Structures are given as structure tokens and as C-alpha cells.
């Protein structure tokens with residue numbers, strides 16, 4: 001694909017993002033996991049181990065699978081009734097129309113499956129996925145994810161969104177994407193138009209992990225989607241060396257808000273193979289979020305969630321302010337809570 005995206009150790013060394021000393025490990029990593037860095041994202045990298053480079057540049061540690069790591073950490077397979085469909089909760093369903101991404105995160109929870117050669121659903125499989133939703137009136141929301149649905153052509157994305165929006169019980173459409181920050185030039189007028197539906201709310205949940213991802217071009221691409229009537233939420237993964245400080249999280253969530261993106265979820269890292277170098281313990285994550293409370297606008301506060309390994313669902317994991325019969329304030333001081341008498 002002659003779009004300037006860096007996809008091989010050679011290309012990354014040529015661009016000055018890796019050195020000859022990295023070649024051997026990078027070659028072995030690239031043989032196992034997809035690699036891609038679009039030029040706009042490469043331009044944000046100052047050195048290989050900075051918060052942007054760490055997310056996308058192959059690293060020797062990826063070749064080591066830790067004992068707790070799982071091939072399918074969130075249990076997609078156990079909840080997949082047909083290709084490209086994951087149905088775990090009664091009111092909402094995931095459809096993965098393709099497994100291609102604009103870049104490949106080194107910590108990706110679906111890293112065993114995503115990649116440039118990974119199958120897009122065939123026309124018949126996509127029809128079957130839509131038929132699955134049509135046959136289940138309990139489904140109110142369809143979430144397009146992948147891979148990255150904004151890697152579809154505007155025509156195909158628009159056709160899929162409209163086919164789903166036509167189903168009377170589908171009240172919401174959601175699209176999970178990294179494209180607006182990873183490769184903002186892809187957010188063309190035609191793509192924004194494809195996402196503009198009159199009758200059905202469309203939410204785009206942007207995956208971004210560091211304030212520097214919000215370049216002027218990224219902000220413009222988000223503005224274009226928002227002007228088309230798309231509501232914007234943010235999701236981030238808590239990552240060692242990327243956003244594991246109060247200052248980095250504050251900057252990230254403030255950058256989201258300036259781009260009209262409401263922080264929705266901060267994910268605990270899923271234990272996919274070879275991702276241990278990004279792990280931040282839960283207690284540390286709780287302390288980091290607590291560091292924002294009371295000081296930073298509540299709009300900047302995402303829900304910190306853990307997808308229970310093995311496929312048992314996502315749950316909020318704090319920080320928790322209730323403390324026995326009392327409650328802690330943002331500074332950590334406990335206060336008793338008096339309620340009305342039990343006879344009321």
C-alpha cells in the first residue's frame with residue numbers, strides 16, 4: 001500500500017525510528033505480530049521509547065509470553081455465535097467487519113487476530129451478521145469494532161450503518177476507532193457523510209492514550225465527525241511508560257475535552273501475549289485516578305474498567321470512596337455518613 005505507512009523493520013530503521021541494533025528483534029516480532037505506523041503518527045514520535053513510540057514500535061519483550069497472558073484475554077471466542085459477531089450482553093452486540101487497523105498497538109488485546117492480511121467479513125458474512133441483529137429484538141445497540149471500522153471505504157461503512165439503522169429495535173450505533181488520531185487524513189468529507197444518520201444516534205469511541213496524539217490534524221478530523229452529528233467519547237488503556245502518571249492522564253483527558261471528546265473508559269491492560277512491559281497494577285491505577293479527583297473537572301473522569309480475563313465481562317474497578325459506614329473525601333479524609341432513621 002503506497003501510502004507511506006511504515007510496515008517493516010527496514011522502513012522503521014530507514015525513518016530513524018529504530019536502529020540497526022533493533023533489527024533482529026524487530027524482524028522476529030514482525031513475523032508474529034502486525035506492524036504499521038502511518039506517517040502522521042510517526043511524526044509524533046521523538047524517540048523509540050517515548051509515549052508515542054512505545055505504543056507502536058516493535059520491541060524484543062513482545063517475544064516473551066508471561067504465565068498469566070492469554071491468547072484471547074477477553075474471551076471473544078466463547079461469545080461469538082458467528083464470524084465477526086461477539087454477543088456477551090443482551091442489549092448490545094459487537095460486529096467486527098474487518099481486522100485491519102491504521103496502526104498496530106504493541107499492547108493490543110486482539111493482537112493474535114488483527115493485521116493487514118486478516119480477513120474482512122465477506123459480503124455474505126456481513127449479511128449474516130446483520131440478519132443476526134434483525135432476528136433479535138433485544139439488541140438495542142450495535143458496536144462496530146475490529147480492527148478499525150474507519151478503515152472501510154466510506155461507501156461500505158455507510159451501507160453497513162444504514163442497514164443496521166433500518167432495524168426498528170436498533171436505537172444506537174457505536175463505532176470504535178483509532179483513525180482520527182492515528183491517520184487523521186482518512187477522515188474525509190465522504191467518511192463523515194457516511195456516518196451522518198438522521199434518525200439513529202451514532203457514537204464514535206476514539207481510542208487514544210496520550211495528549212500528544214491530539215495533533216491539529218487529529219482535532220480537525222474529530223471536528224468534522226462531530227459536525228456530521230457524531231457524538232464523541234474517548235477510551236484509553238492505562239500503559240506503563242505512556243500514561244502512567246497523574247500528569248500524563250490529566251493532560252490526556254484535558255486534550256480529549258478540548259477536542260470535544262468525553263473520556264468514557266480507562267481500561268486496565270488486557271493480558272494479551274507479550275504485553276507485560278505495559279502492565280500497571282490495579283492499585284496504582286486507582287491511585288492515579290484519585291489524583292485527579294477534586295482538582296480536575298469531573299468531565300475529564302473516565303470509568304476505570306477491567307475486562308475480567310476469560311470473558312466474564314467488564315466491571316468498574318474504582319477508586320472507591322466508601323469506607324465502612326463512612327466516605328473518604330478527595331484528600332483521603334474519612335467522614336461519617338448519617339442517614340435518616342431506619343423507621344422512615
Ligand SMILES: *Cc1c(COP(=O)(O)O)cnc(C)c1O
Nearest residue numbers: 086087088089092093094143314
Ligand atoms: C466492551 C464490550 C461491549 C461494550 O460495553 P459497554 O460497557 O457498553 O461499553 C459490548 N460487548 C462486548 C462483547 C464487549 O467486550
Ligand code: SF4
Nearest residue numbers: 101104105108147178
Ligand atoms: S487500534 Fe485497537 S484493535 Fe487495532 S491494534 Fe490498536 S488496540 Fe488493537
